[in-house]
Amino acid sequence: MSDTKTSPQPADAAEGPDAERLGDVERLSTAPEENDAVPAGIGVLGWLRWFWRQLTSMRVALLLLFLLSLAAIPGSLVPQDTNAFKVAEWKNAHKGVVPLFEKLQLFDVYGSVWFSAIYILLFVSLAGCILPRTWQFVGVLRAQPPAAPRNLTRMPVYAAWHTDADPAAVNAAAHRLLKKRGFRAAAGSGSVAAERGYLREVGNLLFHFALFALLAGFAWASLFSGSGTKIVLEGQGYSNTTTQLDDFTGSAFYGVDDLDAFGFKLDGFTADFQTTGPAAGTAKEFVANVRYWEGADTSKQKHAQIEVNHPLEVGGTKVFLTAHGFAPVVTVRNAEDEVVYRGPTVFLPQDSNVTSPGVIKVNDYGTGPDGRKTQLALSGMFLPTAPDDFNETGRPVSVFPAAANPRLVITAYVGDLRTDSGLPQNVYELDDKAMTQLKVNGQPASVPLQVGQGWQLPDGYGSVTFDGYQQWANFTVSHRPGNAVALTGAVCAILGLIGSLFVQRRRIWVRATAGADGRTLVEVAGLGRSESARTAEELAEVAVELQDDAPAAADAPATDGPQAAADAPATDGPQAAADAPATDEPPGPDGPADDAPAAADSPAAAVPTAPETKE
Amino acid sequence: MLLAQVDTQLANLSNYLIYSTMTVYTLAMFAQIFEWTFGAKGGVAVRSAQQSTLAESVAESAAAAKGVRKVTVTVASQGGGTTTLTRTALADAGATTVTSGRGDGGPADGAGPAGTSEKADMAGRIAVSLTVLGLLLHAASVATRGLSVMRWPWGNMYEFSCAFALMMVGAYVILLATKKNVRWLGLPVTVVALLILGVAVAVLYTDSEQLVPALHSYWLGIHVSAATVCGGAFFAAFVATVAYLLKDRYEHRVAAGLTVRAANLMERLPASGTLDKLSYRINAIIFPLWTFTIIAGAIWAEVAWGKYWEWDPKETWSFITWVAYAAYLHARATAGWRGRKAAYLALLAFACWLFNFYGVNIFITGKHSYAGV
Numbered sequence: 001m002s003d004t005k006t007s008p009q010p011a012d013a014a015e016g017p018d019a020e021r022l023g024d025v026e027r028l029s030t031a032p033e034e035n036d037a038v039p040a041g042i043g044v045l046g047w048l049r050w051f052w053r054q055l056t057s058m059r060v061a062l063l064l065l066f067l068l069s070l071a072a073i074p075g076s077l078v079p080q081d082t083n084a085f086k087v088a089e090w091k092n093a094h095k096g097v098v099p100l101f102e103k104l105q106l107f108d109v110y111g112s113v114w115f116s117a118i119y120i121l122l123f124v125s126l127a128g129c130i131l132p133r134t135w136q137f138v139g140v141l142r143a144q145p146p147a148a149p150r151n152l153t154r155m156p157v158y159a160a161w162h163t164d165a166d167p168a169a170v171n172a173a174a175h176r177l178l179k180k181r182g183f184r185a186a187a188g189s190g191s192v193a194a195e196r197g198y199l200r201e202v203g204n205l206l207f208h209f210a211l212f213a214l215l216a217g218f219a220w221a222s223l224f225s226g227s228g229t230k231i232v233l234e235g236q237g238y239s240n241t242t243t244q245l246d247d248f249t250g251s252a253f254y255g256v257d258d259l260d261a262f263g264f265k266l267d268g269f270t271a272d273f274q275t276t277g278p279a280a281g282t283a284k285e286f287v288a289n290v291r292y293w294e295g296a297d298t299s300k301q302k303h304a305q306i307e308v309n310h311p312l313e314v315g316g317t318k319v320f321l322t323a324h325g326f327a328p329v330v331t332v333r334n335a336e337d338e339v340v341y342r343g344p345t346v347f348l349p350q351d352s353n354v355t356s357p358g359v360i361k362v363n364d365y366g367t368g369p370d371g372r373k374t375q376l377a378l379s380g381m382f383l384p385t386a387p388d389d390f391n392e393t394g395r396p397v398s399v400f401p402a403a404a405n406p407r408l409v410i411t412a413y414v415g416d417l418r419t420d421s422g423l424p425q426n427v428y429e430l431d432d433k434a435m436t437q438l439k440v441n442g443q444p445a446s447v448p449l450q451v452g453q454g455w456q457l458p459d460g461y462g463s464v465t466f467d468g469y470q471q472w473a474n475f476t477v478s479h480r481p482g483n484a485v486a487l488t489g490a491v492c493a494i495l496g497l498i499g500s501l502f503v504q505r506r507r508i509w510v511r512a513t514a515g516a517d518g519r520t521l522v523e524v525a526g527l528g529r530s531e532s533a534r535t536a537e538e539l540a541e542v543a544v545e546l547q548d549d550a551p552a553a554a555d556a557p558a559t560d561g562p563q564a565a566a567d568a569p570a571t572d573g574p575q576a577a578a579d580a581p582a583t584d585e586p587p588g589p590d591g592p593a594d595d596a597p598a599a600a601d602s603p604a605a606a607v608p609t610a611p612e613t614k615e
Numbered sequence: 616m617l618l619a620q621v622d623t624q625l626a627n628l629s630n631y632l633i634y635s636t637m638t639v640y641t642l643a644m645f646a647q648i649f650e651w652t653f654g655a656k657g658g659v660a661v662r663s664a665q666q667s668t669l670a671e672s673v674a675e676s677a678a679a680a681k682g683v684r685k686v687t688v689t690v691a692s693q694g695g696g697t698t699t700l701t702r703t704a705l706a707d708a709g710a711t712t713v714t715s716g717r718g719d720g721g722p723a724d725g726a727g728p729a730g731t732s733e734k735a736d737m738a739g740r741i742a743v744s745l746t747v748l749g750l751l752l753h754a755a756s757v758a759t760r761g762l763s764v765m766r767w768p769w770g771n772m773y774e775f776s777c778a779f780a781l782m783m784v785g786a787y788v789i790l791l792a793t794k795k796n797v798r799w800l801g802l803p804v805t806v807v808a809l810l811i812l813g814v815a816v817a818v819l820y821t822d823s824e825q826l827v828p829a830l831h832s833y834w835l836g837i838h839v840s841a842a843t844v845c846g847g848a849f850f851a852a853f854v855a856t857v858a859y860l861l862k863d864r865y866e867h868r869v870a871a872g873l874t875v876r877a878a879n880l881m882e883r884l885p886a887s888g889t890l891d892k893l894s895y896r897i898n899a900i901i902f903p904l905w906t907f908t909i910i911a912g913a914i915w916a917e918v919a920w921g922k923y924w925e926w927d928p929k930e931t932w933s934f935i936t937w938v939a940y941a942a943y944l945h946a947r948a949t950a951g952w953r954g955r956k957a958a959y960l961a962l963l964a965f966a967c968w969l970f971n972f973y974g975v976n977i978f979i980t981g982k983h984s985y986a987g988v
């Protein structure tokens with residue numbers, strides 16, 4: 001524990017671990033002892049032990065905490081694999097460093113070897129730290145509060161007065177009083193020892209154990225969860241199988257075969273927007289009305305509404321509403337005027353006013369006007385609300401997210417869509433490597449269509465009509481167990497923290513002894529886990545209350561006896577306390593040796609030793 | 616959930632109120648500068664004055680010794696000195712009158728910005744009144760902003776900034792009201808509040824508007840309220856930490872007989888030990904709430920997006936901030952770091968928090984960025 005040595009305790013640096021316990025920081029602490037000494041020639045076992053001690057030391061725990069927060073940083077700056085689109089974009093823009101970044105697992109920081117190593121080490125360290133502490137604490141709970149030290153004047157807070165009451169009666173009253181105040185009190189020979197605030201340690205242990213519960217929850221979730229997304233058009237149904245999902249991410253123990261059996265049909269989707277005021281266009285609500293069923297039996301259907309903050313829960317799976325958009329409905333006729341395509345095609349929104357680019361791929365176009373087999377693609381934008389001056393500017397940007405003035409702006413390509421090449425293809429993007437754009441007068445042909453309008457394609461390629469549009473909603477289907485465990489852990493962590501940070505653990509001793517003058521000397525002293533004004537105030541309250549049973553002797557004002565030190569603190573300084581008689585008394589049968597530290601006349605003596613809790 | 620239209624009149628009123636607030640805070644700041652400047656004269660004399668009052672009251676209670684229960688507790692302080700705390704109670708009346716004060720020990724707390732100057736004290740009182748007035752206007756502004764859309768007024772960074780500046784000033788006024796010796800905090804608190812509000816008004820302003828559906832949740836009330844309180848408290852702890860570092864340096868230089876700058880200013884601050892404890896206490900009190908904030912956020916994320924933790928940049932930086940504060944608490948509780956070393960850690964943790972609030976929203980895009988900057 002070399003860190004402690006930097007604290008302003010001269011005695012610390014000079015002596016071994018025993019002296020370190022004098023540090024006020026360690027008062028009442030049951031923190032594990034730490035020992036830096038490198039084993040001298042003990043071989044493998046010794047080194048292992050040394051390594052273990054290092055790992056479970058506070059210094060290493062701190063280091064690991066630092067490392068953990070440092071290691072989390074790159075993941076917030078470099079896009080992560082969970083967002084494949086962004087990763088691809090980023091990789092394109094920074095080609096040079098990609099191999100290095102990939103080696104360093106910088107696209108998957110939170111699953112990387114090095115990040116895992118840090119937190120696993122941290123948790124091993126935590127276990128090594130917290131388990132022994134728990135045993136110690138069980139021992140502390142079973143034992144009585146440690147007996148009063150010989151020399152109470154050395155305690156951080158101290159008061160004394162003379163009384164004419166009988167010492168035994170005063171001690172008995174003190175025992176009663178402390179018990180009433182919620183202390184655990186034990187009557188010793190001629191003194192009372194009491195301790196309170198065990199909840200601090202309980203809280204501390206609870207908090208650290210709760211971190212394990214959190215980790216377990218995370219682990220469970222990451223090993224047994226899976227999720228996928230699905231775009232569903234109004235009126236369409238969905239049943240929960242991988243073939244129906246647009247994409248699926250599983251985990252070690254949750255694959256495509258584990259999907260819960262259920263399904264639903266999207267009856268309608270409503271989006272409501274602010275239409276006036278400065279915030280026109282801001283969404284007010286999104287609601288998906290669905291009918292759903294469990295298992296394979298579609299006959300028993302229930303109605304439900306899925307909203308952004310209200311997922312549907314079916315069995316162990318939740319269905320979240322995550323996006324919405326439009327699907328223009330078009331009819332395409334080929335050169336022979338046969339209908340070769342009719343229906344809605346999903347366009348993906350690119351801005352908050354749902355300006356949606358998309359591609360309509362007509363695989364089975366048939367033969368073109370030149371008699372050769374060809375394919376056709378319509379690429380363009382769907383604008384739910386085209387601007388009023390759209391006809392003049394032609395700028396294909398929507399100005400409102402709902403369909404108030406819908407337009408479909410398209411251009412056409414012919415050639416090979418390369419959908420049969422066997423390579424996976426993005427349905428929302430056009431691979432135009434083997435396609436040519438249709439032109440009019442050498443310029444790419446492009447038309448803005450209103451609902452019901454048609455377009456005669458150039459060069460006799462047939463026609464397109466814009467019949468209308470449908471809405472679609474995107475759902476995330478997610479199975480994630482372990483939430484309850486993580487939540488329980490989180491709640492316990494907070495409760496534990498509150499106990500650990502707000503409860504004061506402190507001891508109070510009272511000793512009433514008959515003095516040479518026939519008077520009784522009452523001494524009270526307190527020791528807190530941390531230096532806090534409350535320890536002194538509590539002691540003062542106890543002392544004042546105790547004076548009901550042990551009234552201060554009237555003719556011996558409080559300025560007498562040991563009180564003198566307290567009343568003239570400015571001149572006497574710390575040495576005043578050390579002048580008290582008990583300093584060099586040999587340890588008696590009821591006082592363990594380290595209750596009266598040898599360093600009596602060093603300045604540190606004013607800061608008293610912590611009687612060990614781990615006896 | 617049914618949402619009201621935006622009440623533009625109320626929204627405008629809120630804007631006027633925030634400008635008024637800033638004006639009043641500015642006036643309060645000038646009054647405080649005045650207080651600090653004129654308080655320079657008698658700063659050092661106060662300690663003895665304080666002690667004599669203590670001595671007097673002790674003497675008084677000793678005079679009335681009969682029927683009075685009285686105890687003087689000696690407190691050994693960290694630096695090796697002692698202080699005393701005296702407590703008296705009348706035997707028949709149940710009430711306990713407490714006279715507590717410090718004898719000598721380590722350096723004593725300064726007298727506060729006004730020193731012993733009456734003129735400065737008057738300026739200080741005016742500053743406090745202005746701060747309270749500003750606080751009321753500020754609260755009204757936040758409230759009307761919320762009422763204009765009938766929701767919690769912290770849906771975007773502008774609102775969030777206004778709210779946590781309010782929390783910070785509010786905390787200061789509460790401390791004043793409970794008779795804590797925190798007048799010295801007034802100047803830094805108003806300056807920081809003005810900075811936050813200035814940035815909010817000039818850079819982050821967005822019109823009052825309804826929230827996107829993702830933010831329609833009572834978790835907004837819970838999660839963001841907690842985050843706001845944490846923000847205010849972290850700022851306050853930051854101010855205390857910086858004051859500690861300055862004062863500690865000053866005390867060391869004085870002890871070493873080196874030249875010191877701004878001595879009369881430093882004299883009037885509380886003792887470094889007091890500042891150290893103050894910043895620790897604020898951080899320790901707020902840490903469980905910060906933990907709660909993160910957990911509430913995770914629960915909300917689970918409801919809204921289906922996963923309670925996705926390492927979104929905001930989540931990541933909250934986590935980093937949390938670990939940094941945990942490291943700070945650890946360093947103090949178990950490794951025995953006190954004073955400067957711990958203070959640097961606290962500053963580091965605060966920097967993480969600051970980056971989480973401003974940096975992440977501005978430089979990094981993530982799921983949290985849809986609330987409008």
Ligand code: HEM
Nearest residue numbers: 029031056057058061122125126129500941944945948949
């Ligand atoms: C996983 C990350 C950890 C976090 C977030 C954490 C957080 C905390 C917090 C907030 C406290 C309360 C500080 C106070 O009482 O003022 C604390 C106390 C403590 N922690 Fe940790 N801790 C972690 C890991 C560890 C590890 C690895 C060890 C052991 C090597 C450890 C040992 C302790 C001990 C002994 C205390 C009690 C200090 C006292 O006596 O009050 N902790 N921890």
